[in-house]
Amino acid sequence: MNLTFENVTKMVGGTPHLYTADFTLGRGLNVLIGPTLAGKTTLLRLMAGLDQPTRGRVLVNGRDMADVPVRKRNVAMVYQQFINYPSFTVYDNIASPLRRAGIGKAAIDRRVRETADLVQIGDLLDRLPAELSGGQQQRTAMARALVKDADLLLFDEPLVNLDYKLREELRAEMREIFARREAIVVYATTEPLEALLLGGAVVVLDQGRVLQTGPTVSVFHHPQSVRVGQVFSDPPMNLIDGVVANGAAMLGGGIRLPLIAHLSGLSEGRYMFGLRANHLSITQGSIDDVAVAATTELAEVNGSETFIHVGHHGTSWVVQEEGVYPLGLGRPIQVFVNPRHVFAFDGDGMLVAAPRRRAHGLNG
Amino acid sequence: MEKTKDNRAWFLVIPVFVIVAFSAIIPLMTVVNYSVQDIFGPNERFFVGVEWFKEILHDERLHEALLRQFLFSGLVLLIEIPLGVAIALAMPKKGWAASLSLVLLALPLLIPWNVIGTIWIIFTRPDIGLLGATINGLGIDFDHTAAPLDAWITVMLMEVWHWTPLVVLLAYAGLQAIPDAFYQAASIDGASRWAVFRYIQLPKMRGVLTIAILLRFMDSFLIYAEPFVLTGGGPGNATTFLSIHLVKIAVGQFDLGPAAAFSIIYFLIVLLFSWLFYQALQNVGKGE
Numbered sequence: 001m002n003l004t005f006e007n008v009t010k011m012v013g014g015t016p017h018l019y020t021a022d023f024t025l026g027r028g029l030n031v032l033i034g035p036t037l038a039g040k041t042t043l044l045r046l047m048a049g050l051d052q053p054t055r056g057r058v059l060v061n062g063r064d065m066a067d068v069p070v071r072k073r074n075v076a077m078v079y080q081q082f083i084n085y086p087s088f089t090v091y092d093n094i095a096s097p098l099r100r101a102g103i104g105k106a107a108i109d110r111r112v113r114e115t116a117d118l119v120q121i122g123d124l125l126d127r128l129p130a131e132l133s134g135g136q137q138q139r140t141a142m143a144r145a146l147v148k149d150a151d152l153l154l155f156d157e158p159l160v161n162l163d164y165k166l167r168e169e170l171r172a173e174m175r176e177i178f179a180r181r182e183a184i185v186v187y188a189t190t191e192p193l194e195a196l197l198l199g200g201a202v203v204v205l206d207q208g209r210v211l212q213t214g215p216t217v218s219v220f221h222h223p224q225s226v227r228v229g230q231v232f233s234d235p236p237m238n239l240i241d242g243v244v245a246n247g248a249a250m251l252g253g254g255i256r257l258p259l260i261a262h263l264s265g266l267s268e269g270r271y272m273f274g275l276r277a278n279h280l281s282i283t284q285g286s287i288d289d290v291a292v293a294a295t296t297e298l299a300e301v302n303g304s305e306t307f308i309h310v311g312h313h314g315t316s317w318v319v320q321e322e323g324v325y326p327l328g329l330g331r332p333i334q335v336f337v338n339p340r341h342v343f344a345f346d347g348d349g350m351l352v353a354a355p356r357r358r359a360h361g362l363n364g
Numbered sequence: 365m366e367k368t369k370d371n372r373a374w375f376l377v378i379p380v381f382v383i384v385a386f387s388a389i390i391p392l393m394t395v396v397n398y399s400v401q402d403i404f405g406p407n408e409r410f411f412v413g414v415e416w417f418k419e420i421l422h423d424e425r426l427h428e429a430l431l432r433q434f435l436f437s438g439l440v441l442l443i444e445i446p447l448g449v450a451i452a453l454a455m456p457k458k459g460w461a462a463s464l465s466l467v468l469l470a471l472p473l474l475i476p477w478n479v480i481g482t483i484w485i486i487f488t489r490p491d492i493g494l495l496g497a498t499i500n501g502l503g504i505d506f507d508h509t510a511a512p513l514d515a516w517i518t519v520m521l522m523e524v525w526h527w528t529p530l531v532v533l534l535a536y537a538g539l540q541a542i543p544d545a546f547y548q549a550a551s552i553d554g555a556s557r558w559a560v561f562r563y564i565q566l567p568k569m570r571g572v573l574t575i576a577i578l579l580r581f582m583d584s585f586l587i588y589a590e591p592f593v594l595t596g597g598g599p600g601n602a603t604t605f606l607s608i609h610l611v612k613i614a615v616g617q618f619d620l621g622p623a624a625a626f627s628i629i630y631f632l633i634v635l636l637f638s639w640l641f642y643q644a645l646q647n648v649g650k651g652e
Binding site: 045048050070071075076077079080081083085086087088096097100156 | 543545546548549551552553554555563564566567568
């Protein structure tokens with residue numbers, strides 16, 4: 001089973017919301033990542049058949065879907081808002097897609113209960129949506145989507161309106177549920193971390209353009225361009241101009257990075273270097289680390305992490321540190337950069353060298 | 365935290381107490397005062413107990429007015445609520461057309477009540493009125509000053525024209541508050557237009573429609589100025605609603621005692637029915 005976009009362009013009132021998107025999604029989980037207004041919802045609406053492409057074709061298993069109406073397509077969708085029928089109980093909400101399909105009463109009852117148990121609302125079947133918490137309402141909406149064995153399951157940032165504890169819980173459950181499905185699952189999100197936790201394949205979207213597709217983890221480690229690096233990093237990748245000459249990379253402000261590991265193959269010339277915030281540190285981690293003199297601009301404490309914004313020769317970097325660092329502002333600080341973690345992009349912003357991955361997961 | 369007791373805090377309540385006293389308690393008690401006494405002059409008054417209440421409750425004309433009033437309010441709700449919802453559903457959702465239709469709809473609500481009556485007197489005059497002359501020109505004999513049915517039709521028309529926009533505005537606000545995702549979900553489910561209305565729009569409008577029904581009931585039950593100006597309660601007593609009857613007793617005949625007793629009963633009826641409507645509407649939709 002696959003879903004193909006063939007040079008799809010979507011114009012809304014004269015403004016393009018999607019430019020010549022051309023990609024194929026297979027069964028299993030596909031994450032759609034991009035900042036707000038990237039065109040994620042436009043893409044989902046085209047997939048669902050709620051909108052028609054201005055140019056290009058949307059194919060399911062090679063069949064053009066242009067003249068198949070929405071209700072004839074076997075699609076289910078979950079939204080940011082918790083969408084349920086307000087006057088139906090949880091049971092009737094979950095049963096509604098099945099009743100429409102004209103399935104027998106006993107079969108409906110069995111599937112409703114199964115699905116409700118799957119998303120852990122088996123004991124809430126008699127309640128009305130208004131009597132549920134946000135998390136339970138979204139579970140009900142998910143159950144409505146999951147109950148009907150759709151070929152195409154679409155999730156439009158389903159967790160943004162929930163608190164983070166619930167998000168983690170639901171995310172883990174969804175990952176398991178998706179793994180057992182035959183359907184093509186498309187999950188839109190703005191968050192790189194969410195994409196990585198869900199895994200699967202990824203479509204990176206920015207300003208209406210599909211920038212890169214591929215397995216989620218490998219796209220994360222090999223962002224084809226600066227822009228992918230930016231979109232697929234939170235906080236966005238730190239960038240700095242530099243020149244490779246005489247066996248070293250000279251970055252703005254007199255930083256000299258030795259060309260070791262993956263950087264050793266760089267030829268002389270101008271580059272854009274990119275560094276993820278979690279690879280910058282205010283403590284020296286290894287002997288390869290290069291110290292950079294900077295000034296603290298802002299320290300944001302976020303849970304158990306601190307995002308330290310530092311200024312260095314007119315550019316601003318973000319350093320992500322585990323733990324809480326109450327730092328004074330405008331103070332000099334040393335930031336450590338390890339050349340092994342630096343991405344190198346050429347003058348057109350395309351990837352030239354990516355850090356080699358170590359065996360363990362996300363730190364590569 | 366430890367609670368401290370300071371009696372001076374009562375001073376802070378005084379302004380509210382004074383305002384409520386002058387706006388509600390004192391006028392109400394004045395009416396109660398009148399309703400239990402027979403007053404002949406400044407120093408001549410007799411306590412009569414519930415005598416006026418008994419008299420009022422057995423008043424034939426009051427019974428008729430009350431019946432007329434229920435019929436009128438019932439018709440108002442039956443016509444204005446569905447009509448208001450239908451218009452709200454048909455209105456443009458956004459853009460300049462939405463703003464324009466909102467402004468046009470709100471116009472009747474901005475006209476002073478007594479002017480409304482005057483407008484409709486002229487509008488329905490058989491000789492020069494746009495509506496009256498047209499209808500009579502079609503060969504239909506229509507005159508609200510002569511025929512009771514014509515008077516009713518005219519008063520209803522005026523009321524519907526004047527107040528349906530309020531229902532529309534409330535329903536429209538309720539509809540606008542429904543996220544677009546509901547409609548998308550409905551079209552993915554393959555829901556019909558009727559199902560969208562019945563299972564999404566109507567339940568989502570329950571809150572605003574409760575308010576609309578309460579407001580329209582109370583307001584139409586208390587109607588006075590428009591029919592007073594238009595028909596003066598006539599022809600005969602055909603459009604003598606409760607408040608018109610009340611004013612006839614109080615101002616026309618200067619029977620302050622019965623009028624006061626009447627006012628209290630009137631007030632209690634409105635209160636009772638508003639409460640009943642509220643309770644009923646709270647349960648509708650919840651129990652489905």
